[in-house]
Amino acid sequence: MESLSIALEQEYDIVAARGEVRRLARALGFGSVDQSRLATVASELARNVVKYAGRGRLIAQPVTDAGGRKGLRLVFEDSGPGIKDLAAAMRDGFSTGGGLGKGLPGSKRLVHEFQIESAPDRGTRVSVVRWL
Amino acid sequence: MDGAQRIPILKVGRVLLVPIQVDMDDQTVIGLQERILAELERTRARGVLLDISLLEMVDSFIGRMLSDIAAMARIMDARTVVVGMQPAVAITLVELGLELRGVETVLNVDEGIKLLRAEFDGGNEEDEAMRAEGLNLFGESVHRA
């Protein structure tokens, strides 16, 4: 199955991102709970891109591991201001943007693999995988 | 057109029924919250039924709206009930770390109406006026056995 690239530039793109991710997850055979998890992760992390970096993109990519297990990888990239304190950002309830502070730590709980790279003024890249 | 305008707020007796049937962008969420509070003030409704049974996803932004509406409505002396959250959405919200404490929930609109029917303790003029006419919160006549 093809991978998908979605531009994240305005608020409505968050809705488009979670809709596309859900469609892809369904096509890959994910059940309703997993579809909800993936759509929610897409929504949380796409919002971070739009809100903190202004623009960036989401790449949704079907993957297969060595054992033949299928999954979906979502990569969120931006070249925004980056995150100063990654450890703090991963804590529940920490927010610099007036949110609930559930976006990053909550998203991590909804996927099997979660990687985040960020440096001040160099942007942020979050890569997550949920296996079928 | 403002997206928020597409979500209807129905007034049934002294209850606001809000069926949310579209995937809302953040502006729509904010707009809806403001409109519900404005309607509460205008109609002096005592209850809000937020029907989310068609929502396939509730993220932290929408979750926060649900909590905020409940808290703000409470200050305005109205009771908010979230109706019909899907199992997949509920599981996701719990894993996300949102438990919506302080928000009342019911399985379906029937249960929501049942819950708010019981809520009619009087205490202000409008309530007393309706009670005098033998009506409940939904404007239905109350038959007492």
Next chain:
Amino acid sequence: MPNKGVAQPEQTRRVVDLLATRRDEILNLWIKERLESGEFRDELISKKELRQQSQQIVDMLAQAIKESAGADYDDAAFDELRALLNLISHTRAVKGYTARENATYVLSLRSIVRPMLLEEHAGNIEAFLDELAYFAELVDRLALTMVENFIRSREEIIHQQRADMMELSTPVIKVWDKILTLPIIGTLDSRRAQLMMEALLQRIVESGSTVAILDITGVRTMDTLVANHLIKTVTAARLMGARCILTGVSPAIAQTMVQLGIDLSQITTRAQMSDGIRLALELVGRTVVPLSLVAHLRNGAASGNKQPEIIAATNNAENKQ
């Protein structure tokens, strides 16, 4: 399978003639050997079936050797034989054979053909050794195919049985209008707990149930993972508008939970399932009363009294929660 075996092209193997001309003799010896081996179990396979299978193997083996022109077992000429062996070993896996029985069955073919090869090559020891090495290698590979596929089939069967058990072990039962129970039995792993949670929440929606009783009388051990799943289920049910009651918490499990620091303060618990059912009924506005009381109330109603006592009793019980 790609055609890799090009080591000795166009080589005609004498063993092919042997398998053809002395086929019945080989078959008789092979089957006799199996019957006498002590591994033959007539409850698993009939003699007729064994003979049919063995005959098919010998015929296909001869055919494949001939077509492959001396190439090794990876040659495409052996595809059909491989498929047959897969089928046979799968059937045997279903029937409950052991891996050893599968291997020795095919391997015994070697010791039967060996003296015949020696006879055929009388006086030419070098040709005999070459032919034997070729045939022995082939038979080893056949045995390997049998065993590998046998193990794969067993794994599939175990997997299937596990899935069946999971299905069986999540029985969500409706005990009354709007009341469900989920008796949890045995060992809970993360996957099973996840499936149970999803099954329960789905049934809550479908049946419009507002109360669910989770009974863990049959759960022997409790760890943080399982407890977290229970808490998650209860919280998710609450978000949907249903209330959970946890029953059947044994003293040992209560102790473990406290020691693990699991906070169950948000969860309503009752010692026994029956207490849970009583509370559930109260939550949906019902109660169980002795028949004598019902008769008494009927008589009372007939003599003009209303029924305030019983309504008050229900309300009190609800208020306690």
